[in-house]
Amino acid sequence: xxxxxxxxxxxxxxxxxxxxxxxxxxxxxxxxxxxxxxxxxxxxxxxxxxxxxxxxxxxxxxxxxxxxxxxxxxxxxxxxxxxxxxxxxxxxxxxxxxxxxxxxxxxxxxxxxxxxxxxxxxxxxxxxxxxxxxxxxxxxxxxxxxxxxxxxxxxxxxxxxxxxxxxxxxxxxxxxxxxxxxxxxxxxxxxxxxxxxxxxxxxxxxxxxxxxxxxxxxxxxxxxxxxxxxxxxx
Amino acid sequence: xxxxxxxxxxxxxxxxxxxxxxxxxxxxxxxxxxxxxxxxxxxxxxxxxxxxxxxxxxxxxxxxxxxxxxxxxxxxxxxxxxxxxxxxxxxxxxxxxxxxxxxxxxxxxxxxxxxxxxxxxxxxxxxxxxxxxxxxxxxxxxxxxxxxxxxxxxxxxxxxxxxxxxxxxxxxxxxxxxxxxxxxxxxxxxxxxxxxxxxxxxxxxxxxxxxxxxxxxxxxxxxxxxxxxxxxxx
Amino acid sequence: xxxxxxxxxxxxxxxxxxxxxxxxxxxxxxxxxxxxxxxxxxxxxxxxxxxxxxxxxxxxxxxxxxxxxxxxxxxxxxxxxxxxxxxxxxxxxxxxxxxxxxxxxxxxxxxxxxxxxxxxxxxxxxxxxxxxxxxxxxxxxxxxxxxxxxxxxxxxxxxxxxxxxxxxxxxxxxxxxxxxxxxxxxxxxxxxxxxxxxxxxxxxxxxxx
Amino acid sequence: xxxxxxxxxxxxxxxxxxxxxxxxxxxxxxxxxxxxxxxxxxxxxxxxxxxxxxxxxxxxxxxxxxxxxxxxxxxxxxxxxxxxxxxxxxxxxxxxxxxxxxxxxxxxxxxxxxxxxxxxxxxxxxxxxxxxxxxxxxxxxxxxxxxxxxxxxxxxxxxxxxxxxxxxxxxxxxxxxxxxxxxxxxxxxxxxxxxxxxxxxxxxxxxxx
Numbered sequence: 001x002x003x004x005x006x007x008x009x010x011x012x013x014x015x016x017x018x019x020x021x022x023x024x025x026x027x028x029x030x031x032x033x034x035x036x037x038x039x040x041x042x043x044x045x046x047x048x049x050x051x052x053x054x055x056x057x058x059x060x061x062x063x064x065x066x067x068x069x070x071x072x073x074x075x076x077x078x079x080x081x082x083x084x085x086x087x088x089x090x091x092x093x094x095x096x097x098x099x100x101x102x103x104x105x106x107x108x109x110x111x112x113x114x115x116x117x118x119x120x121x122x123x124x125x126x127x128x129x130x131x132x133x134x135x136x137x138x139x140x141x142x143x144x145x146x147x148x149x150x151x152x153x154x155x156x157x158x159x160x161x162x163x164x165x166x167x168x169x170x171x172x173x174x175x176x177x178x179x180x181x182x183x184x185x186x187x188x189x190x191x192x193x194x195x196x197x198x199x200x201x202x203x204x205x206x207x208x209x210x211x212x213x214x215x216x217x218x219x220x221x222x223x224x225x226x227x228x229x230x231x232x233x234x
Numbered sequence: 235x236x237x238x239x240x241x242x243x244x245x246x247x248x249x250x251x252x253x254x255x256x257x258x259x260x261x262x263x264x265x266x267x268x269x270x271x272x273x274x275x276x277x278x279x280x281x282x283x284x285x286x287x288x289x290x291x292x293x294x295x296x297x298x299x300x301x302x303x304x305x306x307x308x309x310x311x312x313x314x315x316x317x318x319x320x321x322x323x324x325x326x327x328x329x330x331x332x333x334x335x336x337x338x339x340x341x342x343x344x345x346x347x348x349x350x351x352x353x354x355x356x357x358x359x360x361x362x363x364x365x366x367x368x369x370x371x372x373x374x375x376x377x378x379x380x381x382x383x384x385x386x387x388x389x390x391x392x393x394x395x396x397x398x399x400x401x402x403x404x405x406x407x408x409x410x411x412x413x414x415x416x417x418x419x420x421x422x423x424x425x426x427x428x429x430x431x432x433x434x435x436x437x438x439x440x441x442x443x444x445x446x447x448x449x450x451x452x453x454x455x456x457x458x459x460x461x462x463x464x465x466x467x468x
Numbered sequence: 469x470x471x472x473x474x475x476x477x478x479x480x481x482x483x484x485x486x487x488x489x490x491x492x493x494x495x496x497x498x499x500x501x502x503x504x505x506x507x508x509x510x511x512x513x514x515x516x517x518x519x520x521x522x523x524x525x526x527x528x529x530x531x532x533x534x535x536x537x538x539x540x541x542x543x544x545x546x547x548x549x550x551x552x553x554x555x556x557x558x559x560x561x562x563x564x565x566x567x568x569x570x571x572x573x574x575x576x577x578x579x580x581x582x583x584x585x586x587x588x589x590x591x592x593x594x595x596x597x598x599x600x601x602x603x604x605x606x607x608x609x610x611x612x613x614x615x616x617x618x619x620x621x622x623x624x625x626x627x628x629x630x631x632x633x634x635x636x637x638x639x640x641x642x643x644x645x646x647x648x649x650x651x652x653x654x655x656x657x658x659x660x661x662x663x664x665x666x667x668x669x670x671x672x673x674x675x676x677x
Numbered sequence: 678x679x680x681x682x683x684x685x686x687x688x689x690x691x692x693x694x695x696x697x698x699x700x701x702x703x704x705x706x707x708x709x710x711x712x713x714x715x716x717x718x719x720x721x722x723x724x725x726x727x728x729x730x731x732x733x734x735x736x737x738x739x740x741x742x743x744x745x746x747x748x749x750x751x752x753x754x755x756x757x758x759x760x761x762x763x764x765x766x767x768x769x770x771x772x773x774x775x776x777x778x779x780x781x782x783x784x785x786x787x788x789x790x791x792x793x794x795x796x797x798x799x800x801x802x803x804x805x806x807x808x809x810x811x812x813x814x815x816x817x818x819x820x821x822x823x824x825x826x827x828x829x830x831x832x833x834x835x836x837x838x839x840x841x842x843x844x845x846x847x848x849x850x851x852x853x854x855x856x857x858x859x860x861x862x863x864x865x866x867x868x869x870x871x872x873x874x875x876x877x878x879x880x881x882x883x884x885x886x
Binding site: 114118119202 | 340347348349350351352353354355369371372374376380381401402403404405434435436437468
């Protein structure tokens with residue numbers, strides 16, 4: 001069951017179509033599928049809807065697809081770092097559906113787990129709750145949120161074995177597992193591909209059943225906000 | 235933030251009361267909180283409701299609490315291995331609520347994640363769906379299942395650090411993480427307690443935020459069905 | 469001559485598709501893993517929290533922390549992964565498992581399945597069966613064609629409490645193979661030495677062409 | 678003399694309870710970690726998937742795979758654990774995080790909070806704030822008492838889109854500390870050198886005894 005492909009373009013071959021719905025992992029610029037995003041840009045696929053916590057920055061991450069106007073709609077929790085996004089949104093060129101961050105993550109995970117709807121307290125009494133079904137449980141009010149079933153998942157992991165078992169690194173895990181779970185097909189880019197048996201079976205973050213195609217590549221891994229402290233005197 | 239207690243009795247001190255609802259980890263006799271169950275037996279707490287995938291066997295696991303008639307009700311998916319259970323159930327001494335195994339696991343996980351209800355296809359058109367709300371999503375019918383909010387979680391892990399970060403071993407993980415998540419208080423028994431820093435932060439199966447008290451002890455780890463194969467001739 | 473247990477398992481193994489994830493139930497379905505055709509690679513899921521289930525361990529190498537959903541001691545393989553029960557049924561419910569091969573007490577001509585309880589007699593529970601039949605992409609049942617009293621287990625309607633409604637795709641019995649199709653059951657093949665007439669006679673459910 | 682940012686953070690740090698898990702928002706709340714009282718051990722959650730957030734790294738030791746919810750490079754501690762976003766908000770929504778300390782644009786006397794958007798002006802998104810205020814056990818807001826125009830940010834009713842309804846427990850401003858109680862806001866303390874009259878005068882929301 002070898003799921004390894006030679007390049008991002010090969011791994012995406014046959015999966016892209018105009019108007020499709022893509023779920024992408026990553027938080028800010030951390031753990032984003034940068035190679036697959038570049039390949040989607042190169043493919044020129046249009047009218048894309050993205051479920052992604054953020055929209056990248058102007059020249060990195062999903063931002064590069066905003067520049068080429070390939071994105072029709074974003075489902076995100078925070079888009080504050082992207083000036084081009086703001087311009088397109090305020091001018092009405094781009095649709096935007098804000099989801100609370102936890103609701104977005106759970107909607108992805110739910111879809112991947114065959115759960116089409118769940119109730120949450122998040123957003124009750126706010127704009128987010130408008131038009132959504134309200135229901136009381138144990139005297140408290142909750143709203144119904146639905147699973148986000150995507151056509152394609154694109155995610156970034158640290159390591160994969162050839163059967164698709166994934167391991168992530170530190171906070172680069174973030175949205176990647178739930179995003180991977182919610183697509184009909186899941187394509188993963190990793191820094192290193194290893195043979196089956198090289199990953200400890202107790203330490204796999206996402207089992208290969210959720211992964212269909214894998215590529216290995218060089219990652220820029222840009223840092224959004226470098227913050228450091230001074231080394232104290234010895 | 236040291237959560238280590240000296241014994242099962244100390245770790246359960248102040249947490250037990252008649253009529254309480256306990257969620258227990260384990261699958262069959264694998265990964266069950268055997269020391270905490272023994273301690274609950276010794277404490278004599280009565281009219282217990284247990285959410286647990288199985289009911290143990292007659293003289294091990296939850297079975298020991300059936301012998302002493304401390305259990306009022308079981309919420310389980312499979313109880314076939316326990317003759318005393320069957321006797322009490324068929325004679326009307328014991329209440330039983332069957333949950334499909336995946337529904338049971340998800341009900342626990344949901345409660346631990348602040349989700350009071352979710353929809354599932356599992357059980358639609360069967361006894362399990364009777365009296366439950368039905369709702370259509372994308373042309374298919376689902377039923378509403380609710381979160382299982384327990385008074386106490388008792389679980390078994392392989393290792394814990396003193397702050398409650400947990401690691402499980404192989405298929406002994408099973409229901410332990412979801413069971414741990416759904417209780418107001420979670421008490422864990424482990425085979426080994428280590429210092430913070432000894433567990434790789436990327437390889438923790440359940441973060442300490444879900445864990446309140448920990449004990450270390452000797453585990454019998456009984457095997458329910460030993461099945462082996464012959465070594466082939468060299 | 470009807471198929472025996474091993475032959476039924478071997479026939480069921482022909483259903484396996486290369487590169488898929490499969491869940492095998494308790495009983496005859498467990499035997500299917502002994503007959504996986506050459507060149508077909510399948511990954512077995514054990515719903516207690518494992519993908520990549522290996523064979524039984526050698527004597528003396530049993531690990532109490534490593535069992536399958538039938539509570540039998542097993543082993544791991546190089547590509548094995550472990551996870552918790554919520555994740556395990558997440559992938560089942562989410563349709564990521566291609567096929568389940570399960571035993572049954574009764575199957576109806578509309579695909580209804582009953583395999584979890586006999587009221588007032590056998591009350592063991594459904595375990596993961598209801599989730600499996602609701603979630604996996606294809607459900608294959610392997611069972612004897614008739615019960616001990618000689619009555620057909622392929623019925624017009626199930627008499628026992630259901631495990632799932634309209635969930636069965638194919639039934640492999642000791643007499644042959646049948647598909648659930650529009651209007652009833654369609655005979656796919658007869659066991660070697662079993663005539664179509666014998667198979668029809670042993671089947672209470674409607675057989676369509 | 679009103680408190681400055683550092684003094685507000687130091688005052689907010691007094692809210693921390695030993696042995697709890699806490700989420701600190703962006704801005705002044707981030708500074709709170711510099712003032713954790715001696716003998717008080719708290720574990721900081723970063724909602725992008727980390728418990729046990731450590732200080733900023735030394736120059737040259739930044740790791741692109743290790744950032745906080747404000748996208749700043751950080752470090753790990755011995756008891757750190759990492760997890761995915763679904764799990765992260767599971768523990769937030771599930772009430773396992775004892776407290777969130779957050780910034781705000783407006784707070785109403787009934788505990789309503791607005792801190793995520795100004796229609797047609799500032800459309801960045803709520804990030805994890807709506808989940809936090811809905812899920813954590815106690816919400817403490819740290820903000821300036823008035824906006825740049827000198828208008829009170831403690832109002833009878835919020836004018837901006839809400840982040841949460843009736844969710845704020847305590848407000849720490851440059852002028853003092855107020856609790857949301859039955860009927861309005863109750864003054865807990867005034868900043869050193871700020872009189873109760875000044876605080877009342879700067880507060881548009883109802884103050885109750």
